Amino acid sequence: MKYNKVAVGGTFDHFHKGHEKLLNKAFSIGHEILIGITSDEFGGQKAHIDPCSKRISELEKFLKRFKSRYIVKRLEEPYGPTIYDPEIDAIVVSRETKPTADKINQIRREKGMKTLEIFTIDWVLADDGKPVSSSRIRNGEIDRDGKVLHK
DSSP: OOEEEEEEEEOOTTOOHHHHHHHHHHHHHEEEEEEEEEOHHHHTTTSSOOOHHHHHHHHHHHHGGGTTSEEEEEESSSSGGGGTOTTOOEEEEEGGGHHHHHHHHHHHHHTTOOOOEEEEEOOOBOTTSSBOOHHHHHTTSBOTTOOBOOO
C-alpha cells in the first residue's frame, strides 16, 4: 500500500456503485481507511436522506470484505479529521467533492501541515449515460446499480 492512512467521506445515502468505486479506490491505495459519514444533523442539510444509523448499516455490509482496515466516523462538518490529523496521507473524492479536498489542503497548509494527495474518481454512469447518484435513486429514476427504472 502506498499510503498509510487514507480519508474518504460522504453522505453514503442509498449506497450505490459510485460509493463502491470511491471506497474501492481508497482501499486499493491505503492501509487504513478513515471513512467519514455525514451525521443526521449535517447530512440532513442536503436533502431528505436516510438516518445515519441506516446509512452506516448499509455501508458496513459493503465493508465486511475489508476486515478491520477501516474506521467509520460521523461527520458534523465538511472537513472532519482531515484538517487536524497529521497521519492522514491522502483523500479520495468524487468530481463534485474535489473542491472540498482543495479547501482541506488549503487549511492544512495554513496550519503548517503536509497536504494530502488527492485522488479524484470519475462518475459511475447509469444505463442512460448519466451519473449514478443518491438523488436519482431517491427519485426513482434508477436503482443502486444504475439500471433505469420505468415508471
